[in-house]
Structure formats: C-alpha cells, structure tokens
Amino acid sequence: MTNIHDQAMNYVYQQVLQRLLGFLSRAERTALQLLIQRLSVAAGGMEQIGDFKVLAIQSGSRDCCYTLALLRAAQLTIASRAPATFQLRVATLRLNGSNPTALENIHRTCNALFVYDDPRVEVLMADNREVLPFDHTVPVSPAGREITRTNLLMLGHRRVWDGPLDVWDDGYLATGEFYGQISRWNHGVDALVSSDTPRRQKQYMEGLKRAAVKAGLEVSEHHEPGYAGLFALLDELGSADYRRFYTEDGQETWRPAEQFETCRRATFIDIHDMLVSNLEERWPLLTEFLGFQSDELAAMLSDNEYVSLAVSTHLRGLQTCFVHGGSYEAGVAEYLQRTLVMMRRKQLPERLCELAEGVFGNPATLADLRTRAAAEVQRSLGLSEAQMVCLLFAPFGDNAATLERFLRQCHPGMLVAMPELHRAMQGQPVADQVMQWMVDVSGLPVSLIGKLYRMGPVPVNESGTVESATDDPDIEVEAGEGKVSPSMTDEGLAGR
Template identity: 75%
Template sequence: MTHTHEQAMNYVYQQVLQRLLSFFSRAERTALQLMIQRLVVAAGGIERIGEYKVLAIQSGARDSCYTLALLRAAQLSIAGRAPATFKLRVATLRTNGASSTALENIHRSFSALFLYDDPRVEVVMVDNREVLPFNHLASVSEAGRESNRLNLLMVGHRRAWTGPLDLWDDGYLATGEFYGQISRWDRGVDALVSSDTPRQQKQFMDGLDRAAQKAGLKASSYPESGYEELFARVDELGGDCYREFYAGHGHAQWRPAECFEACRRTTFIDIHDMLVSNLEDRWPLLTDFLGFQPDELAVQLSDNEFVSLSIFAHVRGLEACYVHGRTYEAGVAEYVQRTLVMMRRKQLPERFCEQALEKFSNPTTMSDQRARASTEAQKNLGLSEAQLVCLLFAPFVENGASLERFLRQCHPGMLVALPDLHRAMQGKPAPEQVLQWMADVSGLPVTLIGTLYRMGPVARGEVPGPQVGDTQVQALDIDASTAASGERSTGH
C-alpha cells in the first residue's frame, strides 16, 4: 500500500467512524470510551495496542452485529489518536441451520464498517473444520453439511426420551470447539470480546457441558459459569470434541493443520455492561447504518439460536403427536402458550404477542405450516419428519432400551423385526432390508447406530419454567380437533 493510498483509506475509515458515532447516544459514547480503556489496559498499555488482536464471533444476529459495531468504533477511535490500533479477527461458524438472512446481515455489516479491505481486520469462516475467507454467497460444503447433520443426530440421540427436549445441544459443542480452534489459528488471538449477558454465558456453558457429556467427554471440573473459564473448559475437552463418536471412522480434522498454534494465550473481555442503550434505541444503527434486516418474531420467540423458530415449533408439534398421543396442533399451541407467558413477564411489546398468535393460531393454515417446516428441516438440517420423530424417541441408546416403545408408537409393522434390529446394532449379521430401514428412519449409518447402542443416555433435571397447567397461561384459540386423520404416520 502506497503512502497516498494509505492516507486515502485512513480518511475513509475516519468518515466511517464519524458516521458510526452519529448513531451513538451520549451514554453509548461514554461506554465506548470505557471499552477503549478496558482494551488498552488488557493490551498492556497504548504503546502495545498495535500488537494486540481481538476475536469477535459474528452470527448475523442482532446483538453480534451491534457488538461488532462497537468494536469497530473502538478500533477506529484508537487509530485516530495513536500510532497503531488493535487488530480484529471476525469469525463465523457455518452451520446447516444458518439462514440466508443471517449471512446477508453479516455481509452488509462488514461492508458498512469497511472491514473487507482493512489489513487490520480478518474476516473468516469455518466450514467442516476448515478456516476460509468469509463469503456470504458460498453454501455450506456438502461434506460440511453431512458432518453437521451426523453430529446433530449423534449428540441429539444421547438423551432420555422422557427428558427435556435438548435436541440441538450439538450447537453448543460445535461452537465451543470453534472458539477453541479459531483462537489458535494463524498466530492466535489475545482476547475474545463478547457482550453476552451473564445469563447467556451460563446458558452456553451449561449447554456446552451437557453436550460434551453426550459426546462421551468428561463433565467440567470448573465451577464458574461464565466465559472466564471458557478456554480452560475447551482445553479440557481437547481439540476434537467428537472423537468418541467417530473412532475408526473418517472424520475431518482442523485445517490447514500447520496454521494452528500449539498453545493458546486467549483471555476473555466482558463488555456486556457497556451495552447501555435499550434495544429499541439500537435499531437506527442496526438498520440504517449496518443494513440489518431483523426477523423480530424469531428474535423474541426462539428458544435456541441453533434452530429456527418454525422448526422448533414443528418439533414441539411432533412431540405432542407421536410421544404424548395428542395432536400436532396442541403441541404447537402449548409451545406458543409458554412463550407468550415468558414474553409478557418480560414486558415485551404486545405486537410480538400478536405476531405469534397470527403465525400459529390459525387452524386453517396449520397443515401448510407443518409442511413448510418439514421442508425447511429437510433442506436446512437434512432431516426428514420420520428422522425427527426417531430423534424424539432416542430409541438406540442404552442397548436400545426404548426401541420397542418407538416401534409400537410409530412403526408397529417393524415389531416382528425387533430381534434383527438388536442383532444389527450389536454388529451381527441382519437382513439387508432391516439395515436399510434403520438407516432411512434414523438418518444414521448402522455402524453409528451401533455406537449409540453401546452408550447410555445423558439426563438432566427439568428446567424450571411455566407449565401447561399454570394459571397464567392463557389458552390459544386453536381448534385441536381439526387434526387430520392419519397424521401419526411418519411415512415409513
């Protein structure tokens, strides 16, 4: 870069900063100065800030886009008053469930903040354990899609079918492994910066520990529930969090292998206390400057960031239908009932409640919603409705303890083949049609079903929360009697 070009780019960056600051309130500007001070202290002083590298995780969600804007403002502010500023690595984990809207949000925020061409900034993504330059137009690779699908199923099946519906715990494990590896890549980073609240941090650490146990790894020996212990916990888990599932199977390794540091120096910088503005005040910055396009209903309703709202509601409907012998509509209604109680307790705007009712309370469109959600699950997660139902029953763990119940409930015609199914899971010869049925209904190769067969379920206590019988739960106007006849057929 020539001196003239460098001067021109510095002018552009300062223009970006001025426009960015124009969206900040006085309180946000004060918080920005405190964040700069926190970063400078962590770096060991302003004279060492140019050697300091910060990691930010970008998911395309509202809060991660806002946090990135704050970090960019800090980086450019320091650049305007000191000889050098900190370096920034922005990393995205590519998953099967990521929406095109999220990827577009990431791209637009990168463009608005002029990250792509700034040599002080790295924008990367990880697909199937390979670190690549970020590209919002690139689909998840076929190998990555299949690996993500298998990981979801293997972790998801290690639950007691009577326990909580922790079907998406693989997201915690994949993200934890991602944190550990991307912080070691290409000479590593000095700090992870996050604005997650203490509650969000605890939820993630609990989910990571639960998922790790499902993957056959040891429970955490660290009592702390926040990100202060994140990297110690990740180190404890090891570099391959799925090794107990795929021993003897081909499984992608992190690559380029030569680019990963043997030791990590990463610490955690918590900035959740610096998000001083309320959510409503942030929208102009998010939408007008960063080009963020929100799905407001999903933001407020989603129980889990690793799966879409429609799929989560769909699974609740399937659970009611196949596991509890009620109707699909009743399961969706119960899900929305509980969510509405939570929303009103949090005093969220009533328009979100109205959107939820409009989306889920019309019995004439419920069958269409079910079909769309089933198509979405097949497209994004690679799972058919039959495979989701199988996942609900978790019939293979603990030597197939709940297999007979699963067959009686969903596939009574296969009860006659129960001895053959057990033989197949034990690695013994079995009829080809039985092996094919197992693969079709589960989405897993028989060898991996055998791995689950030798493992036990990982249970956890129920999470306190509103129950169906709570007096505060208001019934939705959904006519459950409109369930279509034959809805209990899974298609196999």
C-alpha cells in the same frame, strides 16, 4: 503510490468513524471510551495495543452486529489518536440451517464498517473444520453439510427420551470446538470479546457441558463462571469434541493444519455492560448504517439459536402428536401459550404477541405451517419427518432400551423384527431390508447406530436433566436382546 493509497484509506476510515459516531448517543460514546480503556488495560497499556488481537464471533444476530460496530468504533478511534490500534478477527461458524438473512447481515455490517479491505481486520468463516475467508454467498460444503447432520443426530440421540427437548445440543459442542480452534489459528488471538449477558453466558456454558457429557467427554465443575471459564473448559475437553463417536479418520482435522498454534493463550473480555442503550435507540445504527434486517417475531420467540422458530414449533407439535398421543395442533397451541406468557413477563410489545397469535394460533393455517416447516427441516438439516420423530424417541442407546416403545408407537409392523434389529446393532449380519429400514428411519449408518447401542445411558440428575459431571457414558454395556424402560411420566417432555 503506497503512501497515496494509505492516505486515501485513512480518509475513508475517518469518514466511517465519523458516521458511526453520529449514530451513538452520549451514553454510548461514554461507553465507547470505557471500552477503549478496557482493551488498553487488557493489552498491557496503549503502547502495546498494536500487538493486541481481539476475536469477535459473528452470527449475524442483532447484538453481534451492534457489538462489532462498537469494536470497530474503538479500533478506529484508537487509530486516530495513536500510532497503532488493535487487530480484529471476525469469525463465523457455518452450520446447516444457517439463516440467509443472518449471513446477509454479517456481510452488510462488514461492508458498512469497511473491514473487508482493512489489513487490521480478518473476516473468516469455518466450514467442515476448514478456516476460509468469509463469503456470504457460498453455501455450506457438501462434506460439511453431511458431517453436521450426522453430528446433530448422534448427539441428539444421546438423550433421555422423556427428558428435556435439548435435541440440538450439537450446536453448543460445535461452537465450543470452533471457539477453541479459531482462537489459535494464524498466531492466535489475545482475547475473546463478547457482549452476551451473564445469563446468556451461563446458559451457553451449561449447554456446552451438557453436550460434552452426551458426547462421552469428562467435564468437571471447577471453572470460573460465564465465558471467563470457557477456554479452561475447552482445554479440558480437548481438540476433537466428537472423538468418541467416530474412528480417527471419521472426521476432518482442522485445516490448514500448519496455521494452528499448539497452545491457546486467549482470555475473555466481558463488555455486556457497554450495551447501555435500549433496543429502540439502537435501531437507527443497526438499520440505517449497518443495513441490518430482522425477523422480529423469530428473534423474540425462538428458544434455540441453532434452529429457526418454525422448526422449534414444529418439533413441539411432533412431540405431542407421536410421543404424547395428542394432536399436532394441540402441541403447537401449548407451545404458543407458554411463549406468550414468557413474552408478556418480559414486557415485550403487545403487537409481537398479536403477531405470534396470528401466525401460530390460527388452526386453518397450521397444516400449511407444518408442511413448510417439514420442508425447511429437510432442506436445511437434511432430516425427514420420520427421522425427526425417531430423534424424539432416541431408541438406540443403552442397548436400545426404548426401542420397543418407539416401534409400538410409530412402526408396529417392525415389532416382529426386533431380534434382527438388535443383532444388526451388535454388528451381526442381518437381512438387507432390515439394515435399510434402520438407515431410512434414523438417517444414520448402521455402524453409528451400533455405536449408540453400545454406549451406556446418559447420566441424569433427579430432575431428569443431563448431569455435567465426570460420568463416562461411553462405557460399553453388555449386549442383549434389549430391554424396555420402566413406565415413565410425560412431565419431562414439556421441553425447556
């Protein structure tokens, strides 16, 4: 029965391969052969390929799905020629705000490539530091949702209030920790394979270092460029990237613990040069074979992969309204104009520019957009508009240096309570109403607000961006009644 089953499955795999190859151009088929050669060299020769395990991180993006299709084509092609082929681990990190369309894309891609029932492929997800079989229908666990929200706030508050709008840096730190852990789970993997461009790799590594500095971790600059230096950096950061924020029992450990290897032995295989076709040529494979669905406008416009386009635009509107003293509509309009300049510089289709103007450039619909964006923030991230605005001012760090500015601008009625607010952050008893106000306006427990209060300023360079050096921002500073920062300009608030 086993032989019959194996023969039937091999026939199915051959059918999948033939259909997949039918969507590849001549250039893509040539690139596929180069990919097979690159994997063979990394494995130490084709005779070792059966013991070689490759990790592919899957986010449900267009490029991730296309890359997985190429890896599956390589895996099945080798299997048709040799006694064994490489093993593949497909892994997804579940975070708050995960796009349901992206999760559906992962599921449809895995279905089309017939990987769910292939013993040579693991399809996994991590939720609240637990490795589980991938299931696109399961929402983020309540515990995972809460710790992700708290991490977002803690790291988001570790910023210079008039600096770049990098308030979602927890995404870099969370994915970095995920890369390190999933690569050593269940006997580990030999290599991480990615098609990210060198520019995208540099952007991610800089974001990870910036986030690590905010979290109070020591970061050196002596790493290989791009993802080639990723695992060395992760080794340097250690296994618990948020440890400076919480006590030992403040976060779950990675589970199941007995299935994690102590050492990490993964390397990086860069295949960005294998994506030889242009976007238009890939669409038949993506849509007709993989069943990929794309929000074209969001894919082209969003400047942050960890939040949606609507949330990113909403944040710019809030920033202009509450920090600059302008209007929400003016903030959205300015963001739209900068985005259109970027789109045209990249020579994106004019229809996308027109679509963006139609969605975000109509003053009559902005009130509705703001309402829907605020509802999305509450639903997906668990944050109210008041908590988002508090995040923009980051008023608690460095002895609450910008607290007075925040209160004058947003909560003038609480200015009289400033001494009590400082006492609460110093761990002294205060009225319950004051404690509750702090929780409501920040979304954080007072104990963690106190942790932010005792952390020194975030180290920044001359341009106002966070230093990714060995400065330790977790130095306890002398508690006092607070101080107000010197007058600051608004130029740094334009965002990235």
